[in-house]
Amino acid sequence: MENSETVRKAIIAMAKIRLCILQIKSLPKKMKNSIQVKEKIVRTIQRVKDNLGFKRTLRKFHISKSTFHSWFFQVRFRCSSSLENLCHKRFVGQISKKEIDTLKNLLLEKAVLFWPLSSIWGYARKNDILHCGLSSFYKWARVLRPELFSNKFKKLKKEGFKTSRPNEVWHCDITQFVTKDNIKSHIYVLIDNFSKMILGFRVAHQVDSDVCASLVEEAVSKYQTSFSKLTLPDLFPLINVNLSKESSFVHLITDGGPENQGKLDRVIFENNLPINKITAGKDVSFSNSPIEAIHKITKYQFLHHLEIPNRESLIQKLSEWIPIYNQERPNRAGRYLLTPQEIYEGKSVDSNLLKEQSMNAKNKDTRKTELHPAVFASKRD
Numbered sequence: 001m002e003n004s005e006t007v008r009k010a011i012i013a014m015a016k017i018r019l020c021i022l023q024i025k026s027l028p029k030k031m032k033n034s035i036q037v038k039e040k041i042v043r044t045i046q047r048v049k050d051n052l053g054f055k056r057t058l059r060k061f062h063i064s065k066s067t068f069h070s071w072f073f074q075v076r077f078r079c080s081s082s083l084e085n086l087c088h089k090r091f092v093g094q095i096s097k098k099e100i101d102t103l104k105n106l107l108l109e110k111a112v113l114f115w116p117l118s119s120i121w122g123y124a125r126k127n128d129i130l131h132c133g134l135s136s137f138y139k140w141a142r143v144l145r146p147e148l149f150s151n152k153f154k155k156l157k158k159e160g161f162k163t164s165r166p167n168e169v170w171h172c173d174i175t176q177f178v179t180k181d182n183i184k185s186h187i188y189v190l191i192d193n194f195s196k197m198i199l200g201f202r203v204a205h206q207v208d209s210d211v212c213a214s215l216v217e218e219a220v221s222k223y224q225t226s227f228s229k230l231t232l233p234d235l236f237p238l239i240n241v242n243l244s245k246e247s248s249f250v251h252l253i254t255d256g257g258p259e260n261q262g263k264l265d266r267v268i269f270e271n272n273l274p275i276n277k278i279t280a281g282k283d284v285s286f287s288n289s290p291i292e293a294i295h296k297i298t299k300y301q302f303l304h305h306l307e308i309p310n311r312e313s314l315i316q317k318l319s320e321w322i323p324i325y326n327q328e329r330p331n332r333a334g335r336y337l338l339t340p341q342e343i344y345e346g347k348s349v350d351s352n353l354l355k356e357q358s359m360n361a362k363n364k365d366t367r368k369t370e371l372h373p374a375v376f377a378s379k380r381d
Contacts, residue, residue: 006051013048017060020044038071099130100140106130107145114301117141117148119329122336125354131361134336160286161235166344167226169193169236169251170219171291172212174259177299180309187298187318188215188259191291196333197340198294198322199223203315209263216252216264220273227274237283240268240276249274255288256281297325 024037031037041061045068049057058068106129110120121137124130130137141148163169172190179185188202188211199219204211227248236251243249252275254260260279268275280288302321308314326341334342337349 009051013051013057014060016044016048017052017057021061035074039075042068042071042075099132100144102129103137103140104144107141107148113324114305115329116301118336119331122330122334122338123328126330126337128357131358160289163194165228166192166194166197166346167223167228167250169253170199171288172216172252172254172260173288173291173295174207174212174257175295175299177303177308177314179311179314180307183311185311185314186211186259187295187314188212189291189294189298190215190219191294192340192344193253193290194333195340195343196290196294196331197326197344201318201322203311203318205311207257207259209259209261212259213264213267216275217267217271217273220275224274235284235286236276236278238276239278239283242269242272243274243276247274249276252277253280253284253286253288255279 020040024032024040027037041063045054045057045061052060055065058065063071102124106120106124110123115123117138118134121130121134124137132140161169170190170192172188174186174188177185177187183205186204186207188204190199190201191197192199199222200215202211202215227250229246229248238245240249254264254277256279260277265277267273268277278284280286298318298321303314303317306317308317327339330336330339333340335349337354338347
């Protein structure tokens with residue numbers, strides 16, 4: 001008789017678990033990780049664990065013991081003053097309503113400039129505007145501006161060589177852009193491989209080696225003092241006969257286009273410039289992809305979103321945007337916490353300062369929430 005009663009209770013417990021799982025599966029995908037779903041699972045486990053056993057019940061929901069206890073405290077210490085319905089005293093790392101408003105304003109301001117979300121987070125983090133982690137930033141940005149998560153670019157999977165400091169390798173290339181008057185312009189760009197900093201640019205009406213030569217010559221006169229001795233000797237051959245292993249110079253990678261021949265070769269040789277010019281795909285197997293990535297950023301995150309009537313306006317817009325790219329917009333090379341110019345100048349991320357800013361923000365948040373005691377959810381039978 002006692003065994004039959006135990007079996008009956010076990011069957012009822014399994015039915016409750018099955019019903020709970022079916023109800024959760026019927027919910028929209030965005031609600032499946034909500035506090036309401038966690039509460040439903042926790043309450044169901046509490047009701048049936050005595051009949052089925054605690055570990056067996058957890059296996060039915062495919063969760064671990066630590067996950068259950070984490071959800072249990074989230075359900076128990078709920079607070080109406082928190083955006084996540086969690087007690088600020090118990091879960092001190094939550095984002096505040098003030099930070100949500102700040103994040104919303106940042107998205108409105110920087111998304112107009114077509115910055116990626118990671119750069120917006122890095123800008124806010126390093127300037128002591130926000131103190132949340134990158135994953136939390138993504139979470140709330142998705143809630144506030146879901147349309148920003150339509151990624152149109154594919155990640156570059158192939159990895160070539162890696163530089164260890166600025167002025168080891170430069171890249172030079174051109175790209176085309178058609179203004180509203182249907183005139184084609186050629187944009188010449190020179191970048192540093194390590195920092196991804198744009199060292200200079202030109203806009204011309206045609207493909208011309210003179211333009212590329214003047215761009216490289218100007219960059220050498222401006223940055224030559226920071227050149228170093230032979231780098232990456234196993235990857236790049238020493239083609240310039242005026243240089244030696246004891247020389248201080250930079251490798252310049254170009255493609256085989258006419259803009260990178262003729263006058264550019266003569267200027268490097270006749271003026272004895274500390275440049276070891278290498279043709280991608282010919283002298284080495286590597287491509288000139290780093291600068292092609294900069295072309296995509298320039299056009300698809302900036303130029304294509306503007307009404308540019310003519311070449312003069314194009315030059316003006318690039319002159320305004322490139323300082324923002326170099327000096328304000330954190331990039332991947334700096335872990336989204338440093339700008340290209342800061343990387344080029346040898347600056348590093350101050351981890352101690354970031355920790356101090358986070359601690360100060362948490363202390364301020366804790367002092368504010370002392371006036372708002374948590375409202376505990378009543379336990380249901």
